[in-house]
Amino acid sequence: MSDQVTLTLPDGSELEVQRGATALEATERIGPGLARAAVAAKVNGELFDLSRPISEDAEFEVLTFDSEEGKHVYWHSASHVMADAVKQLYPEARPTIGPAIDDGFYYDFDVPEPFTEDDLRQIEQKMQEIIEAEEPFSCERISKSEAEELFEEQQNRYKLELIDEVEDDVVSIYEHGDFVDLCRGPHVPDTGRIKHVKLLSVAGAYWRGSEANRMLSRIYGTAYPRKQQLEDHLERIEEARRRDHRRIGRELDLFSFHEEAGAGLVYYHPRGAMLRHLITEFATNEHIRRGYQIVRTPHLVKSNMWETSGHAQQAYPMYYTDIEGQSYGIKPMNCPGHVLVYKSHTRSYRDLPIRYFELGTVYRHEKSGVLHGLLRVRGFTQDDAHIFCRMDQLTEEITGVIEFADDMLRAFGFDEYEVFLSTRPEKSIGADDVWEQATEALRGALKANDLTWEIDEGGGAFYGPKIDIKMKDALGRLWQGPTIQCDFNLPERFDMTYVGADGEEHRPAMVHRVVLAGIERFMGVFIEQCAGEFPMWIAPVQVKILPINDRNFEYAETVAHRLRCEDMRVEVDTESGTLGNKIRQAELEKLPYILVVGDNEEEAGEVAVRKRGEGDLGPTKLEAFIESVRPETAPDSRYCALPGDTS
C-alpha cells in the first residue's frame, strides 16, 4: 500500500499527500491563506475536523466561513464556546442542545433561574476569554456506556436522553479547555477561530419543542470572522427594525390596536383603511376576471354546522356564543357557507367548475402568546374562494390558482417566496386513499407549473393536503401566504353532489384557496417589503400639495380637484410653517409625489414636482405632470394579464 493518498480538489486538480496527513496539513499544501481561513473540510462528502487524518484517496474540499456548511461549523463551535462560558459562570446550568441556525446559533440550558438580557454581557465577556485562550477543539469517539458515565457524572439527563437515541454503539464528544460536549461535529481547530461574537437575546424554549416538557432558557447569538461582517449583521437587524410594519403602521398612521378593545383586533385609520380598500378592490377585480363569482355568507353559524364540517371535533380554536339556548359559533373559515350556497341548487356536471369568492372575515381563538402585529391576529379577512369541480378538472383548477397566486404576488413586488407541499397531519379526518389522491393532484399541478417545492411532512390541514406559499417578513421569518388545499372530506360530510353525464349523482372535488390570504397579514408583510414606500398605484395618498403661501391655498385646491378628476388620491397641506418644514413632514409620510405650488406656479399653471427618492424635479405644467404619472397609477399590467390577453 502506497504511503501517499491522492486528493481530488473541487476544481478537478489532484494533490498527493502523506497517508495519515491531517485535513489541515492537506489544506496548507493548497495555500497558507486558505489554511488560515479554513474551518473544516469535506472528505468524500463527509464533514471532517481539520485535525482528522486522511487515510485514503478522496474528493477533498476545504470549508471556509464563506460557505453555508462552513458557517454552520463556525456557529456551532461558537455555541460550544457559549455553553462553556455559561457553565463557568453558572456551574448548575445543564446544557441541552445548541445548534447553528440560519444566521447564528443558540444554546438551550436548563437553569434554576432563566437568563436575562443583563446576563448576556457577562457571558459574552467570558466567551472572549475562552476565545483569547485559543483552546484547541479535540474530538474523541467513545462507547455509549462511557458517554453515559460521563454525562451521569455531569448530572445531565438531557445529554443522556440524546445518547440513548444514538443508534451507533459509539458517540463522539468534543472537548476544548475543560468543556466536554456530546456532539457530531465537526468544529473549528481552536476557540481562537471565533473572532467577533454578539449574544442577541434570551427566550424560553421547551425541551424538544414540546409543551409537555420543561421550559429551558435559550440564548441566541451570532459570530463572524471579521468585525465588519458582525457590524453588517447588526445593521441588518437595525434595518429590519426600521421596516417593522408595527413601527411603520404607527408612523404612517395606518392602524392601531387597543388594550381596552382586545388583543389581536385591528383598528384601521383612514390611510390604512384606504390601503386595505385598494388591495381588496384590486384582488376582487382580479378574481372576477378569472371567472370567480362573488358570494357573501354570515359571520355567525349554528354550532351544528361546525360539527358537520369537523371543526368542532378538531377542537378548532373558535369562539362560541349562545342565542336562545342554541349554540352558535363565529366562523373561523368560510367553507361551510360556500357549501350551503352550492347545495342550494341541483348541480350539473356542465356547471362545474364553480368558483365562489368572498372577502370573508373570520375569527380564530389564537393563543395570546402568538399574536404579532398584523401578521398574527384574531380577526382577519381572507380573499377566500372555494372551487367545486369534477375530478378531471382538478389539476387544471389547481394549476390556475398557482398562476393566479404568482401573478398577484409579483404585482405587489414579491419576487421571492417558498413553496411547500404539506402532507397529512396526525390530527386529521378521511381515508388514506383519498389523501393520496389529493396529494397527487397537488403534486401534478406543481409539476405543471414547473415549480420547485419542499415537502412539509404532516403540515396539511385536518381535511386535506395543501400547497403553501410562504412570504418573508423583514426579519426573514416565513409567514403563510397563498395556500391551496384539496378537500374530499367536506363534500362527503355535507353530502354534496352533481349530476353527471350519465344521469347519476357524483361527488364534486373541492379546493380551498386564498391568494393574498389574510389581508391583515398580507398588508403587514407588504408594508415591510416596501418599507412603507407604497408604489404609486396602491399608495393611500398619492400626491400631497404644499402651498408656499396662504395666497396659494385656492390654487392648491384647484390642482387637487383637477387630480381628483383623474381618480388620484390627493391631500392639500394647509398647515402654517416654513416650506422646509412642510416638505420634511410630507417626506416622512413617504408619499410618492409632493407638489409645491407658490406664486410662480400659480401664474404659470404649473406645479413644482418632488418625487419620492429623487427629490426636487422642478416645475412643470399641471397637465404634463398628470400625463407623466398616469402609467404609474395602474397596477403592473405584466402581472394582471390573463392568458391570451394581448391588450
Add this chain to the structure above:
RNA sequence: GCCCACGUAGCUCAGGGGUAGAGCGUGUCCUUGGUAAGGACAAGGUCACGGGUUCAAAUCCCGUCGUGGGCUCCA
C-alpha cells in the same frame, strides 16, 4: 397557553420609597416662507389596571390586561 422582559404625555424615552421630566408632535400668537426642522408661549400624565407592604408606592411584592422576543400552533 408557557418562559423571560417591558408598560411613565399622542410618539421616542429619562427618572425612581417623600405626590413627575426631556425631545418630537399638538394648540395659540408672531413669522408668509422656494425644496428635509423659523421663533415665543401654552396645554397635555390616577406613571396600564386591581390588590398588598409602608407613616408614605409611579418606584417594592402579588394578580390582571396589554406589548415585545421565543416555544408551540396557524392565514
